[in-house]
Amino acid sequence: MTPTKKWYQDVTLYQWMVVLIASVGWVFDAFEGQLFNIQRNQMLAEILHVAPDHPDVRRWGDIFLGAFLVGGSLGGIIFGWLGDRWGRKPTMVLTILFYSIFSGLTYFATSLWHVGILRFFVAMGVGGEWAVAAALVAEAVPQHARAHMSGLFHSTSIIGTWIAAWVGLAFAADWRMAFLVGIAPSLLVLWVRARVEEPERWHAAKVKAASGDTAQLGSFRDLLTNPRWARNALLGMMLAAVGLGTFWAVTVAGQDLAKDFLVRHGVGMAEATRRAKFAYGNVQAIGSGLGMLAFGPLAVRLGRRRTFVLYHVASLIFVPLTCFLPTSYGMLLALLPIYGFFTIGIHAGYAVYFPELFPNHLRSTGTGFCFNGGRLLASPMLYFSGWLKARMDLGPAISLMALLFLFGLVFIAFLPETKGQPLPE
Template sequence: MTVSTDSATPSSVPWWRLLNRGHWVVFFLAAMAWLIDCMDQQIFNISRDAAVADLVDKSLAIEYSPYTTSIFLVGWAIGGMILGSLGDRYGRARVLFFAVLMYAACTGLSAASTGFWDFSFYRFITGIGVGGVFGLSVALVADSIPDGARAQSLGVLQSLSAFGNITTGLVGMGIGALAIRGLLPFHLATWQVLFIIGAFPALIILPSLFRLKEPEKWVKAKAEGERKGIKFGSIKTLLSHPTWRKNAWLGMIVSSAGIVGLWGIGNFAPAIVRSIVDTHLANANLTAEAMSSEKAYWAAVGLLLQTTGGFFGMLALSKFAQVKGRRAAAALALLLSFATTVMVFSFMRTTSQMYWMLPIMGFGQYSIFGVYAVYLPELFPTSLRSTGVSFCYNLGRLIAATAPFTIGQITRSLGGNIEAFRTGGIIVSMVLLIGIVVLPFLPETMNRPLPEE
């Protein structure tokens, strides 16, 4: 199946009417690959603290837990850079298949961890697979969908990823409820069951991904590039061409800011939720096992609230980017991420506050990712689209990987307690404002065709 993008249709026609069956197949598989990817990311987020507490001395858990996230993000960055480049060279669909296979297998293997280091190893390899999916998925869709539907479809693709997060919240609540009643099989811990569940959804789409053909635009550009001697997927070309180099470095700074906001700070909200549950149930005389199950349940509730807000944030800001421009949308999203992060880390103290604060924070922190999906593919030509997007998104993750470590160090220096952790999160959130500063130096790409060599 070859997918053509030769379509020029008036903007008054709804974007979904521009898509034929082949376009929908590509969109569905790319969206599912990214949705399941996000599900596995969030399984890690709600399971991380409990897993580390079981695998290391409990007195070190609050310090070591952020380190596993840093390791995961380093793998994510390395994998994203490598797989993004391979996607431009050998095909988006082909490399996407291997990325999904990798993250699914190692998510499942995480359940078999017996210590901190093997758990970290599985998270690193999972990160390599996860890292390639975003750049490959958006490049696949951008090169397959008609120009008149590109921005809208990419915004929806990113927004739909929230359903992976929401699914994790619902599954986590269900597994937590079973654990509270002592109904988990084989004496497995809650976090082990969640990692095992996370391995299975990808198996559904892997056969279809294996059979998926490459976009016609990429196939033609690749053939033309070979004739002209253009190197596809070349990081050297990306960083030596004056236009693509500028877009890559500035795009990386903007991406780093938003990724720090979510992965360096926001995805540690479960630690605050668990501390609130500790206080709320302090006089309930629960056993250690029962308290752990309660925390797992409430961490899943918190994730569900946060990512539900995130769905609407990505949808709203991707739409804002289509109407008011990419740079204005990115600036607004980063500002919202900063303000809502400070709100939660400063003031969320009770379970009742969780119900409205976490959705607001999710709206703010996830909104920038709706903008990334629309904006980043428009900054690079076909020969470097996956490479450029992955450079921005995944080198940004490498920088973001320092944020959990920094929070861990600040937490330890201020006493190692949850209040020190809150302070560390607020301090690190200042990075979000740096992304706003560099936006004026990036091009505005609204209503412009995708760039070419």
Template structure:
């Protein structure tokens, strides 16, 4: 595997392969964040337009949740499918396929004529987004120095955050060029931009030495080997932690905008702007949380860092939605919750090393993205069963308690 000298402490000491692999993974994650949140920013208005009704119609909430659930389900399946392909076809070539997939189908959402067409396009786009996570994580874990991994995880997670901020900015700027009633569909065309990045990835990013060495000696084992003696315990723990924590996280990320919209301190005319600022607050604070979680992992190890951040996520969500707060205080608590979201950057570097080389993208993708199956159900179930959005978010906060406990049992990657 390509490495740098043990004493290396500067970016200038990295090899060309490491720099290109890092940039490719970062760009892939950046556009993940962009394509991921274009829908959440326009979901209510666009679904209402497709249904031919008002945004206050209960059907908008129902079908919007179905579409988001399908997206998260596709994300899960994409991690498994492209993870399997990545262990056989190689990291670089599979990375190209994942980016092309989510760019193409995000753009096609522009042509959706009804809610189920939008659901299909979002599901297919999610296949690529889920696959890119697994491929990008394995690409870096096989090329960059082990001691840098917690910081690499923070930088990668920041790419997603910056992508989300780019989505917010894109939607805001769209108002200067497109009529208000046309904005929701036009924002999806922005999601086509990542396709152009694949031209550079395919030309400049080589396969990792570790993958080429292992692929040349033997075939990749089947998916069932993830549950073979020796790694079975790690697989089950990783799956459980991801499933539980990601369900709580995505219930918050999807329904928090509806909570802000109904806050008594938000007038009807200010809803759009305040919702965007609320999401901006969450994402901006999560950038700080990414590096804080990286420091915690470096100082205390992955298991205790995960446990601490999950515990804080539970605490701040419970406080935010158990009590009634003024709008400024709600923003403060949203920022605290965003800070806790830095925990998910740690998954990037702590999951792939738990698995052998030829099972790395399969194992990491399966573990992380199987959580999307549960989060898909969670977004729908928590939103539709709970009578009140605040109640829905309060119940979801308790999911981080078992996630924190299970994290203490997770093996420390070498």
């Protein structure tokens, strides 16, 4: 019997380097997004000349978070398109410059409109980098390693969250310096320009487009009028909307669940808040990271669609269990990693699956359309979840919003299986 080849066998040093570069870009991508969440109370209180707990701080924080979601959606679609038109390498360079330079410029912000514009442009870079990097990784690595390495690429986002937390602690008294650190990722551009090569698949697609054998690179008309690609794009967008909507409505609520539990059991608000941040940022985050890492290997064994089904069904089970079952704080801490494993682990599946749904001349465009179109569709959940939680107990509200995972099961039923198949030409 011929021994089964390990997924990492025959992966070249260059291919590992591409995954590393894409991952570092995605790490800083997540860092730039989370830094504002950590520093926004101090920053907005200073700009508004009010106390950090003033209602205007939260109101403007939510407004800017909404602007970030819109900017990320627009940037992901535009830069995804440019990734096909211009190539993966120059577009990745531009997205990194966008999110790092505009984050660094936040150091000089003195009014609300400065913050709004800068956050919008940071978001454009953040949304665009993922789409291009996901396409690049899928095209650069061998077929037998694609699911593992794409899942590994997406999983590194958890490192960006941790770095943002560390920077926030290091510059707790100076939000301007924290944002100035955000310019550091621009140095990654030098590495990208020096080492990354355009995938042969992109060059082949460029030749075919020039000869008229296929539609133009990044053609939205082809994406949305060709029945095969349009079906994948629209269903993929809806699938992403489920994961991104439940992220805001369910996943991030792990911190609120912990704080609510502690307060109900007699812990003071300040101590409950501190312990809840640890529960979410460390305990649940460990499960989230493992869930993302596990998606690739499970997708190889079970197939992409069955793995998505597993994560969605498990989320439907473990979210209400985490909301209602714990009778002690220790039990809640034991459930939160499982809660994070499935609810956030789904996101690694988008990096594995979406690039496999589109041909060479539409891969970056289609991937960006799915993920960032889904982000735009999911953005109302940010406000709806807050409205619902204000009108009913936290556990029932979160469990009710977890029913969104049912829609994911419907969408995945109509999408194709890509396990063991080459990328579409």
